[in-house]
Amino acid sequence: MRVLVTGGAGFIGSHTVLALAAAGHDPVIADNFSNSKPSVLPRIEELAGRPVTLHEVDLTDTAATDALFAAGGFDAVIHFAGFKAVGESVAKPALYYRNNIDSTLSVLDAMVKHGVSRFVFSSSATVYGEKAPVPYREDWEFLEATNPYGQTKVMIERILTDVAAVNEGWKVALLRYFNPVGAHASGRIGEDPNGIPNNLMPFVSQVAVGRRDRLTVFGDDYPTSDGTGERDYIHVVDLAAGHVAALDHLDAMATPARAFNLGTGTGTSVLQIVRAFEAASGRPIPYDVGPRRAGDLPTSYADATRAREELGWTAKLSIEDMCADSWRWQSNNPEGFPS
Ligand code: UDP
Numbered sequence: 001m002r003v004l005v006t007g008g009a010g011f012i013g014s015h016t017v018l019a020l021a022a023a024g025h026d027p028v029i030a031d032n033f034s035n036s037k038p039s040v041l042p043r044i045e046e047l048a049g050r051p052v053t054l055h056e057v058d059l060t061d062t063a064a065t066d067a068l069f070a071a072g073g074f075d076a077v078i079h080f081a082g083f084k085a086v087g088e089s090v091a092k093p094a095l096y097y098r099n100n101i102d103s104t105l106s107v108l109d110a111m112v113k114h115g116v117s118r119f120v121f122s123s124s125a126t127v128y129g130e131k132a133p134v135p136y137r138e139d140w141e142f143l144e145a146t147n148p149y150g151q152t153k154v155m156i157e158r159i160l161t162d163v164a165a166v167n168e169g170w171k172v173a174l175l176r177y178f179n180p181v182g183a184h185a186s187g188r189i190g191e192d193p194n195g196i197p198n199n200l201m202p203f204v205s206q207v208a209v210g211r212r213d214r215l216t217v218f219g220d221d222y223p224t225s226d227g228t229g230e231r232d233y234i235h236v237v238d239l240a241a242g243h244v245a246a247l248d249h250l251d252a253m254a255t256p257a258r259a260f261n262l263g264t265g266t267g268t269s270v271l272q273i274v275r276a277f278e279a280a281s282g283r284p285i286p287y288d289v290g291p292r293r294a295g296d297l298p299t300s301y302a303d304a305t306r307a308r309e310e311l312g313w314t315a316k317l318s319i320e321d322m323c324a325d326s327w328r329w330q331s332n333n334p335e336g337f338p339s
Contacts (some may be wrong), residue, residue, distance in 0.1 A: 002026040003247065006059060006107065007080030007081040010101045012122065012180055012236055015078055015080060018189075018292055019240035021048040021159075025247070029054040030068060031081065035194060038339040059103035062110075065252035069110040076118035076250070078243055079107060082152065085238045086199060086295075089149035108163055118250045119164075119172045120243055123157055125232070125300060126150035129178060135303040138176070138259040140220070143218035143276035158260070164256035171250040171257075178232035178263030178302050180239050182322040183329035189235075190329030192336030200273060201233070201322070205330040208283040215269050216284055218294035224299055230267030232301035235317035235325070245313035249289025261319065264315040272319070278304075281331070 001019055007013045008029030013304030014036075019157040020027040029041075029052060041054050044205045057064045059081055085091065089096040111117065124311040128136045157174050164170040181201040196212075206212045220227040242262040268276075274285045286338035307313050 001075035002028065002249065004028050004030060004072060005078045005080065005250040006030045006072045006077065006103075007036075007082065007122070007306050009033060009038070009040050010080055012177070012239060013080040014040050014189050015045055015236045015240040016243045017052060018047055018184065018235075018246075019244050020049065021052070023244045023248075025244070028058065028072065028074070030057050032056060032058040035084070035323050037192070038338045040189060046329065047184065047186060047188060051253060051277060060099060062106040063083070065106040065110050066113065068196070069114040069116065072114075074114075074116050075119070076247055076324075077111060077116060078120040078122075078247065080122045081106065082122070084149060086147050086149050087188065087198060090147050093148040096148045096152055101155060104156050106158065108159070108337065109186045112167060112217070113247050117167065117170045118131070119160065119173050120246050120250070121156065121160055121163055121172065123174045123176045123259070124150065125176050125178050125261070127154050127157060130297065134299050135265065135301050136176075136261060137303045138261055138306050161257040165207070171253050173246040173250060173253070174257060174259040175242060175259050176259055177239060177245055178234050178261070180236045181233050182235040182237060182317065182325040183221060184237065185325055185328070187325075187328035187332040190263060190326065190333065192333075200231075204273060204277050204285055205326045207311055208277060208281045208327065209330050210332045211334065213286070215274065215287040215289040217287050218290060218296060220289045221299065222292075222298040224267075224269055226269050228270035229296055230269050230299040230301065232266060233268055233273070233319060233322055234263050234315050235322045238315040238317050239323075242307065244312050245307075245311040246316060260307045260311060261302040261304055262307060262313075263304050265302050265304040267299055267301040268319055273323070276319050277323045277327070280320065281327040
């Protein structure tokens with residue numbers, strides 16, 4: 001399939017472009033580099049062993065999006081593009097709602113107009129909110145999130161479900177990611193956050209490489225194995241494979257839209273990550289314990305049964321693989337992608 005990958009220059013998008021190419025699909029990237037750099041493209045091409053087309057386009061520009069589809073000949077869309085910083089979304093909610101929802105709507109309009117009916121969406125476990133029981137299951141119906149970023153995921157899932165229901169032949173997979181980490185085993189592409197990382201793994205890897213002094217562990221009095229927060233970390237290469245599995249499954253899907261958790265089904269604590277990263281890198285990770293971070297849950301992990309049974313997909317890579325690959329990327333590229 002010829003697949004438009006929006007946000008394909010980003011962390012998960014770039015790994016998914018490689019997985020698509022390796023599976024014999026033809027990925028085409030659309031990205032405005034709002035949170036990525038053009039220098040990722042030659043590395044994607046080097047790893048894919050073939051040229052990959054990238055269109056620099058802002059998908060909130062409906063005319064530009066329409067033109068992309070008019071010339072594209074796409075069979076499917078995988079939609080990663082969107083703002084994703086939780087804290088920034090609290091400070092600038094209208095920016096997040098406008099960017100994430102407008103861009104999705106202009107892609108949907110263009111799909112209807114140009115007869116593209118396969119869609120894979122980059123959703124998040126954040127849609128389970130604070131009331132859903134752990135492990136999270138896809139049949140939990142009361143989706144809500146605790147911040148505007150997460151609410152855009154809830155709203156877009158709703159929009160996609162409604163649009164798929166009324167457009168003949170549409171198939172939409174809503175992929176709810178847990179905590180994507182790791183990097184391509186080559187060490188050539190990986191996560192390159194702007195500024196101070198919000199997420200644990202990039203922060204830990206920047207401490208290991210000497211870019212930051214020490215980690216602050218956000219609370220050690222949670223009701224978990226060692227008191228620190230537990231998350232379902234998933235290797236980005238496994239996650240990318242989950243997108244290919246979802247894409248290949250779409251035509252066989254029984255309902256127009258369906259949600260799938262992409263996680264391992266296991267929780268790992270902050271201190272377990274610290275120890276695993278120390279082992280993988282051979283570097284100490286100094287840390288202090290600070291207060292809990294507002295809005296954090298004690299524990300989050302997936303019930304990964306549906307993806308296994310229906311997509312034939314399971315995560316294969318371990319916490320050790322995630323730390324080793326994050327470290328290879330970080331130590332080979334201490335400042336991330338070249339500007
Ligand atoms: N965390 C931490 N220090 C940091 C960043 C994160 O202790 O500098 C903890 C956080 O409280 C949570 C876990 O690491 O328990 C994962 O946080 P992250 O932001 O990566 O993912 P999310 O909370 O969005 O699942």
